[in-house]
Amino acid sequence: MIRLESLTKVFDTQKGAVVAADHIDMEVPEGEICVLLGPSGCGKTTTLKMINRIVKPTSGKVFINGDDTTGLDTQTLRRNIGYVIQQIGLFPNMTIEENITIVPKLLGWDKTKYKARAREMMAMIALEPDAFLKRFPSELSGGQQQRIGVARALAADPPVMLMDEPFGAIDPINRAVIQDEFLKMQQDLNKTIMFVSHDIDEAIKMGDRVAVFREGKLVQYSTPDDLLAAPKNAFVESFLGEDRALKRLNLVKVREIVTDEIGTVIPSDTLESALAKIDDYGYQNAILMVNERKQPAGIINRSIARTTKGYCRDHFQAVPAVVDLDDDLRKAASLMFAHDQTWLPCVDKEGTVCGQITQRAMTSHLGARYRARQGDDRKPSAAIKE
Structure with missing residues (x-):
């Protein structure tokens, strides 16, 4: 134009x-x-x-x-x-x-x-x-x-x-x-x-x-x-x-790097089963609890699941933060830093859990472009010639 x-x-x-x-x-x-x-x-x-x-x-x-x-x-x-x-x-x-x-x-x-x-x-x-x-x-x-x-x-x-x-x-x-x-x-x-x-x-x-x-x-x-x-x-x-x-x-956008590999529990699950899922999915500290509409309802911490008996509905904490698919990574990173989290659940427009985003995935995505440049002839510190 x-x-x-x-x-x-x-x-x-x-x-x-x-x-x-x-x-x-x-x-x-x-x-x-x-x-x-x-x-x-x-x-x-x-x-x-x-x-x-x-x-x-x-x-x-x-x-x-x-x-x-x-x-x-x-x-x-x-x-x-x-x-x-x-x-x-x-x-x-x-x-x-x-x-x-x-x-x-x-x-x-x-x-x-x-x-x-x-x-x-x-x-x-x-x-x-x-x-x-x-x-x-x-x-x-x-x-x-x-x-x-x-x-x-x-x-x-x-x-x-x-x-x-x-x-x-x-x-x-x-x-x-x-x-x-x-x-x-x-x-x-x-x-x-x-x-x-x-x-x-x-x-x-x-x-x-x-x-x-x-x-x-x-x-x-x-x-x-x-x-x-x-x-x-x-x-x-x-x-x-x-x-x-x-x-x-x-x-x-979050949707570009979200993964649907997210473990969840429901309120009626036992803490023992929650601990097993935390281990299965590789989370360091917690797993997400969802309600009947598959919306975030709470967090079950590893320390609680390991030392306590009972059901998830009685021992959950509030979800620190969630991100929408259309949020950008700056918001996701800010929420992770603010709540000391290495991952966050992702929700769609209806608030339904559709996956997770992790610090590792963000770092890998941003670094991919720089790694691709390693074979370039250009030297970053070269002086501009005009």
């Missing part, structure tokens, strides 16, 4: 020519989010702004859906590209409804259609239309204004969206909420998005692909998992940080 062909920008300054973007070649497939990542002054924002010609390219071409945009007039180009910036940029003298509908009006939509679209967009960003449409931006919080900025960019249903650190000015709690809401919207909208960020965690969370820039050059363009598991050179490796393996926890 977006293709950059040798896109270059050179600024003339008093100290001479400065290359802000140096022959950038990349493609963003339809329906994907591409995050442009890198240190300040690396060229990511300049590259983004050349797409909608806020910055005019020195050379190179931009293709949208296969069409060369060089010959398009600027207004036509921009009306077909949604644009969201960190500073939000809402018009203070316009109501929220007027802000959202400004581009549909310019495109000639009739009043009934653009008013309906405003209400639709408000519902999409989880703000009540009747409560907010007639307000002015100054009457909204920063987080609410940012949501309106996203709604305005989406109002005319553009195939492409450009987002320049759109959530950077929002506090961490609201930023996480808006990120999650936006990703849910994207599942339905299927927009093609280029997204500038300086936050590695945000890039990993939001991006289908991540483009790492340095001094105007595109250094690496990969999926988040490939980027973290196989940084191209020492610069990328250093920029991602020494905890990049932990960052991969966000990318893997």
Whole structure:
């Protein structure tokens, strides 16, 4: 959907020519989010702004859906590209409804259609239309204004969206909420998005692909998992940080490594049989007790089963934690550390036990990509050569 062909920008300054973007070649497939990542002054924002010609390219071409945009007039180009910036940029003298509908009006939509679209967009960003449409931006919080900025960019249903650190000015709690809401919207909208960020965690969370820039050059363009598991050179490796393996926890869902080999007991089982199952399944300290619906009901500890007689229903402890199949490994690891557990039961949407996840399985899964690289010729500490 977006293709950059040798896109270059050179600024003339008093100290001479400065290359802000140096022959950038990349493609963003339809329906994907591409995050442009890198240190300040690396060229990511300049590259983004050349797409909608806020910055005019020195050379190179931009293709949208296969069409060369060089010959398009600027207004036509921009009306077909949604644009969201960190500073939000809402018009203070316009109501929220007027802000959202400004581009549909310019495109000639009739009043009934653009008013309906405003209400639709408000519902999409989880703000009540009747409560907010007639307000002015100054009457909204920063987080609410940012949501309106996203709604305005989406109002005319553009195939492409450009987002320049759109959530950077929002506090961490609201930023996480808006990120999650936006990703849910994207599942339905299927927009093609280029997204500038300086936050590695945000890039990993939001991006289908991540483009790492340095001094105007595109250094690496990969999926988040490939980027973290196989940084191209020492610069990328250093920029991602020494905890990049932990960052991969966000990318893997529990369902990818869950195993259905989980031993369980029911309340009417004896502690003797519980101890036998603990030994059979290799657990170090406990086994899960489930109710008649196969939902977690308690934990039988090895120490209790070994020293006490009776039934499981009379000697269980509360289940420390469970994880859903759609949780990521970061949550699973956090719960394991918090409750001093080496395994956790996994449940489906109905709360039914469907398996377990272990620290060993998580470690093995994350390490597999690194082990696969042992035969590579690349040396992680090699200096970047440009």
